[in-house]
Amino acid sequence: MESPGFIHCRNLFRSFGEKAVLRGVNLTVEQGETMVILGGSGTGKSVLLKHMNGLIDPDSGDVFVDGLEISHLGEDELREVRKKVAMVFQGSALFDSLTVAENVAYPLYEHAALSLDGLRDRVEEVLSLVDMEGDGGLYPAEISGGMKKRAALARALALSPRCLLYDEPTTGLDPVMTQRINRLIRDVQRKLGVTSVVVTHDIESAFAVADRLAFLQEGQIRFVGTREETKATSDLALHEFLHGV
């Protein structure tokens, strides 16, 4: 079946026990754009994001990635999809027992047929993309929150994905590091032309990185528009969310 955009969610419903988190989400992310999903805490932004690479299956509805419906695929069949759609987790989710370089090398070792030298070169290359040359030997416990986010981004970039999913990329960072991560998200999108989906409740970051913004409330996408359209919105709930009143 033909589907618009690189990622297309159609009428997604998802509940956890009694709690209905997604109640008919429809959203299309175009190839090469950065889509920011805004919403308050606990509105289901991360849940929606995890539908986009099959980490969570919907109760009903469809998720199309690059034209392929993925919501009913098994873990083995999702492997190819996940090589195309990488994810940067909220808490970075680096493997504690591995160094930064080993973390970055991990997906390469599993999926890319590279020699040891090729592996090392690729690790250095992606670490330099996030300004972490020379930090590969450090363990996650030895680096700051900002460095962890950058290392997680490097790991996500290792397999040259076509799409990146960011779950709260600037949460818990100081303003300088927040700016730096925002710049990185823009740079990665410009240099590599990847499609990006960023989930956040940080308004400044959202406007810094977005091509378009979507507003998730009460389990549905209430608004989708460009930065200008978002600023000029007449949607009361979004207006309240943006201005904190």
Next chain:
Amino acid sequence: MEELAHRWSFRGLQPVMLIGELLGGIGLLVYEVLRCIRRRWEGSLIMAQMEHIGVRSLSIVILTAVFTGMVLALQMGSYLSRFGARPYVGRILALTMLRELGPVLTGLVIAGRVGSGITAELGSMNVTEQIDAMRSMGINPVQKLVFPRMVALMVMLPLLTVLADFVGVLGGLFTSVLELNVSGSFFLRSIIQFMRFGDLFSGLGKSFFFAFSIAMIACYNGLQAEGGADGVGRATTKTVVMSSITILVSDFFLTKLFLLL
């Protein structure tokens, strides 16, 4: 069933549903693990787990077995003396160690030391989204995390059990010679004459089953842990309790089975 419980305001079905959910979850994990047999075996991961699970458990297993053997000999010696049956102490002790106490005590010790460790490790990985990160890279966590632990446990627990049997008998020998005035050579000779390979294999058969159970319960609870440190703590406790109960209950049925064979 949930509807029934709700409609009748009847909470009696809840434990049944919880047990059903648990058995279903572990069953699915077992199915996933069995599918991994036909995929690439991660030799280095398995070896690392064997070292972690087996070699590092040596001291606690030896300590448990040697003192169990010693105390068994002491108790049996004093009791059997009343009937003039003290010379039988070696055979009874060896039979008890090989068929029962070797596999069960080693299983319980490993459930406590290794099972809890596996749950804590996988649980921490789960609550910090490392398991999801693995899945998001197209890497199967069952193949990378569960399968090597299961193989390592199924190799190492029977080996540790054989060691526990041996050390337990040595402990008994030590007490028998020093406290019960039984000659060491008689003690050993009586064991060699009396014991059959079936006694050893019965214990080993049990230890294979215990190893598989501990691995599945520990990994399942780890992968299901949620809610931060508190959730990991609860999952770890659950693993030790569930594994211990499984070992003790299944021991009865396995004994019955091996006696029939």
